Amino acid sequence: MATSTPNYGTATTITITLASLASSTVASGVGRQSNAVDNTSDLAVDSHVGGKINTGTTTANLSIEIWAFGSYDGTSFAGGAGSTDAGLTLVPTIKFLLRPIFTIWVPDTTARVYTWGPCSVAQAFGGAMPRKWGIWVLNSSGAALNATPGNHELKYTPIKFTST
Amino acid sequence: MATITPSYGTITAINIDWTLIGLSANRQSDAVDNSSNLMDDALIGGKFLFTGNPTTSDLIGVYAYGSYDGTTFIGNGVTGSEGTYGNTLFDSQSLDGLRTVQIIPMVFASLSYIFGPVSLVNLFNGIMPIKWGIIVDWKTGASLDTSVSTNNEIRYTPLTYVIN
Numbered sequence: 001m002a003t004s005t006p007n008y009g010t011a012t013t014i015t016i017t018l019a020s021l022a023s024s025t026v027a028s029g030v031g032r033q034s035n036a037v038d039n040t041s042d043l044a045v046d047s048h049v050g051g052k053i054n055t056g057t058t059t060a061n062l063s064i065e066i067w068a069f070g071s072y073d074g075t076s077f078a079g080g081a082g083s084t085d086a087g088l089t090l091v092p093t094i095k096f097l098l099r100p101i102f103t104i105w106v107p108d109t110t111a112r113v114y115t116w117g118p119c120s121v122a123q124a125f126g127g128a129m130p131r132k133w134g135i136w137v138l139n140s141s142g143a144a145l146n147a148t149p150g151n152h153e154l155k156y157t158p159i160k161f162t163s164t
Numbered sequence: 165m166a167t168i169t170p171s172y173g174t175i176t177a178i179n180i181d182w183t184l185i186g187l188s189a190n191r192q193s194d195a196v197d198n199s200s201n202l203m204d205d206a207l208i209g210g211k212f213l214f215t216g217n218p219t220t221s222d223l224i225g226v227y228a229y230g231s232y233d234g235t236t237f238i239g240n241g242v243t244g245s246e247g248t249y250g251n252t253l254f255d256s257q258s259l260d261g262l263r264t265v266q267i268i269p270m271v272f273a274s275l276s277y278i279f280g281p282v283s284l285v286n287l288f289n290g291i292m293p294i295k296w297g298i299i300v301d302w303k304t305g306a307s308l309d310t311s312v313s314t315n316n317e318i319r320y321t322p323l324t325y326v327i328n
Binding site for chain 2 (some may be wrong): 004007039040043045047070071072073074075076077078080081091093094096097125126127128129130131160161162163164
């Protein structure tokens with residue numbers, strides 16, 4: 001009798017410039033996208049994504065949204081995202097071409113580190129990993145994020161299944 | 165010890181005649197035969213580009229149809245062959261058995277609306293139908309830019325899982 005067990009790969013940083021990311025209203029949708037992750041080389045059955053976001057002094061009762069974008073052909077990305085770390089503006093009607101991953105609720109005005117995840121990338125896309133995927137962050141906390149790059153991170157752990 | 169990994173097949177276009185689609189002229193695609201393709205999943209995505217200016221209440225609905233026996237297709241009027249689709253029982257509230265792939269609200273002209281990838285298996289509750297295809301429900305009077313054949317497309321990536 002064979003047993004299937006998860007095989008966790010190396011946790012890997014996804015490049016995204018979150019330091020000093022300005023706050024935007026949800027309606028304006030001025031956010032930041034990450035580099036794309038290529039699953040045709042990772043060959044992960046799933047990937048757990050998560051990270052840390054360090055806010056400045058915020059406005060209470062706002063949020064930071066985290067969305068996943070994918071590619072259906074390895075070249076074009078949902079919502080018009082690109083393949084590299086860059087600013088990306090997605091108004092709500094376009095944003096919904098992406099998949100929601102996580103929403104960080106900002107309950108008060110205190111500057112703090114919000115740790116989020118792990119979130120299943122495959123689940124965001126209905127159970128299957130896209131060829132390529134990435135993360136888009138919309139900071140709607142009311143203030144720019146912390147200015148130190150090392151105070152933020154975005155990582156994923158590729159997961160395969162091993163039969164023993 | 166064996167490891168299970170995804171294997172992405174050749175990206176394949178879904179056959180829909182984009183020059184004939186329009187308001188009150190929905191289209192259905194040719195059926196894809198999974199009894200020969202033997203995919204574990206199909207990742208669906210695509211894009212639309214307009215010449216005219218959609219109004220804010222316009223939208224495009226992309227739906228999937230399937231077959232439970234290889235001959236009969238869900239959704240009145242689905243034939244499994246590319247052509248018009250005029251099912252009067254179908255609307256966004258009563259899907260007549262069709263599955264929603266993506267609803268795309270129209271906001272901007274001269275924008276490539278890119279969507280996907282969407283897992284077909286997830287739409288059919290975990291198992292690939294023996295045959296399946298796509299319906300495009302056109303609720304915009306704006307015209308597609310068909311000057312370049314790749315401006316508008318729906319494609320799928322066959323996905324299988326390989327035991328290494």
